[in-house]
Amino acid sequence: MNILIINFSIDGISHEDYLKITEELAPVFAAVPGLKSKTWLSDQENNVYGGVYAFENQKALDDYCAGELFAGVGSNPNFTNISVKSFGTLEGPTQTCRGCCDCC
Numbered sequence: 001m002n003i004l005i006i007n008f009s010i011d012g013i014s015h016e017d018y019l020k021i022t023e024e025l026a027p028v029f030a031a032v033p034g035l036k037s038k039t040w041l042s043d044q045e046n047n048v049y050g051g052v053y054a055f056e057n058q059k060a061l062d063d064y065c066a067g068e069l070f071a072g073v074g075s076n077p078n079f080t081n082i083s084v085k086s087f088g089t090l091e092g093p094t095q096t097c098r099g100c101c102d103c104c
Contacts, residue, residue: 001036001094002061003087007050008079015044028069034060061086 010018022040029038039052055061064070065086073079089099 001089001091002055002058003089004053004055004061004064005050005085005087006053006073006082007041007048008073008082009047010049010078011080013078015042018049032064032069034063058088 013021026040029035034056036054036056038054041048041050041052043049053061053064055064065084074082
């Protein structure tokens with residue numbers, strides 16, 4: 001499993017407008033091949049938003065990062081201070097702690 005964490009600030013739209021956008025986009029993200037889960041992040045007080053994505057493997061993560069949906073985040077003028085970081089996972093301790101794995 002591979003994890004992708006994306007953070008950004010919103011500019012030019014309200015928190016409420018952002019929430020509406022997320023509701024519309026959630027089904028689009030749910031259909032991403034190889035995406036096991038996405039957790040949407042919100043720290044309204046500090047204007048930090050984003051997502052934690054769990055992919056089946058590195059290829060699925062790479063395919064997502066090469067696609068139009070990912071490019072849309074980077075090119076959205078309402079998203080600033082964008083940071084993107086990918087991680088591998090330690091399967092044994094992740095399973096022990098009930099993290100996302102192939103068995104669930």
